[in-house]
Amino acid sequence: MNQRTHTWLAIRAIALLEDSDGPKGLIKILKDNVRGAAIGSWIPDLQDTKIGSGDIDNHILKMKPYTGSNKSRFIKKRDVLFKELGKERKVCEFLDGWDSVLGHAWWNKAYKAEPRPGQHLANRSMALTTTLIDQLILGDEKVASLVPGTVRFANKLDKNARSRMEEVSMYCFMLSHFVADSCQPCHCDARKLSGYSNGLHKEMEANWSKIVGTYFDKKKYLANTDASHDVLNKAREIDAKFDIQFSKVVPDLQAKDPWLEIINICRASFAVASVLVPPNVIPYGEESKTSFKTVFNTRPKLLKDLNRMVMHDAVLNIAILWNNIWSKLE
Numbered sequence: 197m198n199q200r201t202h203t204w205l206a207i208r209a210i211a212l213l214e215d216s217d218g219p220k221g222l223i224k225i226l227k228d229n230v231r232g233a234a235i236g237s238w239i240p241d242l243q244d245t246k247i248g249s250g251d252i253d254n255h256i257l258k259m260k261p262y263t264g265s266n267k268s269r270f271i272k273k274r275d276v277l278f279k280e281l282g283k284e285r286k287v288c289e290f291l292d293g294w295d296s297v298l299g300h301a302w303w304n305k306a307y308k309a310e311p312r313p314g315q316h317l318a319n320r321s322m323a324l325t326t327t328l329i330d331q332l333i334l335g336d337e338k339v340a341s342l343v344p345g346t347v348r349f350a351n352k353l354d355k356n357a358r359s360r361m362e363e364v365s366m367y368c369f370m371l372s373h374f375v376a377d378s379c380q381p382c383h384c385d386a387r388k389l390s391g392y393s394n395g396l397h398k399e400m401e402a403n404w405s406k407i408v409g410t411y412f413d414k415k416k417y418l419a420n421t422d423a424s425h426d427v428l429n430k431a432r433e434i435d436a437k438f439d440i441q442f443s444k445v446v447p448d449l450q451a452k453d454p455w456l457e458i459i460n461i462c463r464a465s466f467a468v469a470s471v472l473v474p475p476n477v478i479p480y481g482e483e484s485k486t487s488f489k490t491v492f493n494t495r496p497k498l499l500k501d502l503n504r505m506v507m508h509d510a511v512l513n514i515a516i517l518w519n520n521i522w523s524k525l526e
């Protein structure tokens with residue numbers, strides 16, 4: 197996703213936490229820093245971070261059919277995945293609606309990614325969630341006044357060693373980047389057609405940022421002086437452009453930990469990529485490319501459904517992951 201889409205998704209997730217009566221302390225940390233820390237939502241895409249979390253392999257989990265040993269470990273049946281993703285996410289509804297494209301045989305096969313060691317969306321998200329829990333436990337007085345419970349040794353720390361609200365907030369925004377990337381189908385499909393400059397990926401993202409509009413565009417947003425309350429309202433206004441209705445329910449993490457949750461989200465995104473360009477049109481392992489026009493021009497409903505679903509789930513998933521961090525402290 198592009199910068200302005202990432203920024204909107206994260207800010208919209210703060211508004212969703214507010215609308216769903218989420219944890220007040222967490223909302224305050226994020227909302228008070230909605231202008232200063234939002235840069236965190238696109239930092240992982242900046243060139244200077246490429247030696248850190250910005251390394252491109254951290255932004256993907258590209259799957260393809262797997263034929264090696266222990267195959268059953270890499271089969272995720274449709275009903276099992278849908279159950280583990282829960283009722284609030286729209287991706288299951290989307291896949292249900294376009295079910296005839298994939299069929300049962302597709303779901304009964306093994307699929308696996310071959311990431312570079314340690315580098316993929318689930319690893320990155322897990323690392324950040326654990327770091328954020330530490331940051332919140334070791335927060336300075338302002339953070340400590342919002343976090344439930346007391347940390348007995350916190351006052352023994354050098355006060356400059358304790359994390360500040362701005363810092364915690366920026367890392368939350370950084371986490372939002374990786375959660376949102378896991379909802380982009382092209383980030384989860386190993387076919388060449390899903391590569392950034394191969395006709396579909398970049399164009400899908402340009403389409404999203406065009407719909408999001410310019411309020412959250414980098415230059416403009418960095419100079420923004422609106423009150424945080426108004427920024428959140430601007431984020432809510434964009435729902436209508438995607439025809440999204442949020443249910444104001446943010447469920448708990450459905451899987452056992454954030455790592456498994458992101459793996460499941462990526463698996464669903466891989467299925468979505470396989471709906472957009474079915475394997476009987478361009479088989480896995482084939483080098484052919486396609487184009488945005490070829491995929492969507494004759495299927496406008498597919499594009500509308502896709503946009504609504506990806507944006508809804510990205511916002512919800514960010515809120516779920518943030519909430520989960522906070523729930524560990526309670």
Ligand SMILES: [Zn+2]
Nearest residue numbers: 240241255377
């Ligand atoms: Zn990214």
